[in-house]
Amino acid sequence: MDTSLKGTLHKRGLRMTPQRQLVLDAVRELGHATPEQVCTRVQATAPAVNITTVYRTLDLLEDLGLVRHAHLGHGAPTYSEHRHRHLHLVCHRCGGVDEAPAELLTDVARRTLAELGFQLDSTHVALSGTCADCAGEPDDQNDTQNDDADPAPAETVKGDR
């Protein structure tokens, strides 16, 4: 069968366009990226592409099962390839993002299912807390502290390696 983007689209009576390919490529290249970041990336090649199109295309690609999004904090969600399934741990002090295997929550998922019938999706929303670096530091009163996770752009990722 056809696994190309074009083929996947055609099966649904949808059309192949340069924008769609560019958005998919951008998500793949960027790893975790907000719609805004994807847009910027796409615009490096095709400056005319509008952020609206990026939003619509990301939705579509998610529908097609090619990408997925996760919420890392209060800000914009981040999109990544569908296969990228980790647990995200966001530090509410520095905004840094750690990754951990999704299996960490397997037991919890089993329990919520058994006790409440709740089917946990462990990768969709990041867990919040304080990272190792920040836990050591004094109780910053006036520093560049960040109550909620405000993931500084992309690079702040710590785990992943």
Place this chain on the structure above:
Amino acid sequence: MDTSLKGTLHKRGLRMTPQRQLVLDAVRELGHATPEQVCTRVQATAPAVNITTVYRTLDLLEDLGLVRHAHLGHGAPTYSEHRHRHLHLVCHRCGGVDEAPAELLTDVARRTLAELGFQLDSTHVALSGTCADCAGEPDDQNDTQNDDADPAPAETVKGDR
């Protein structure tokens, strides 16, 4: 020592105002409430109170340790009394909110701490998944489905009892 709101404020050189008492009362009465909901509630008594003041006051009360906020989905955070510490389980289909004891994540917290030095705050962000009711239903294509948690106002809470 003085445990009244007034006393707590004075210790910090802050002033007691009707707005602050009203916001605190509203949070206590409403249980989980978004700033918008708190504002509406406060305005039932004092129509002139501005949403800006509600935001500022909620921040302040959180600082004082009187209330806390949690993120139940992509929308507005919900504020509750400080003592309210549950795990929140949000259904991304219907937006319903379940509550579970925070202890569910104790083991996970132990592991993230040991393995990554990450100090988990289990109650700050809701876990995402599919609730018992929605798991049973067919794969709604066009129904009132709700990809992300979009907690319908307050009452949709299921657990808690």
Place this chain on the structure above:
DNA sequence: ATCCTTGCAAACAGTTTGCACGCGG
């Protein structure tokens, strides 16, 4: 009489919607 607090307007981030044009099939 200080100076903390407030209300209001404006700006801001993130996202969605309506609409007309134009290209893909």
Place this chain on the structure above:
DNA sequence: CCGCGTGCAAACTGTTTGCAAGGAT
């Protein structure tokens, strides 16, 4: 040549900031 897909402008939700008037101590 039909109608999906796009760009653009506008609206919208949630939140923050600047500023001047007003009230608490």
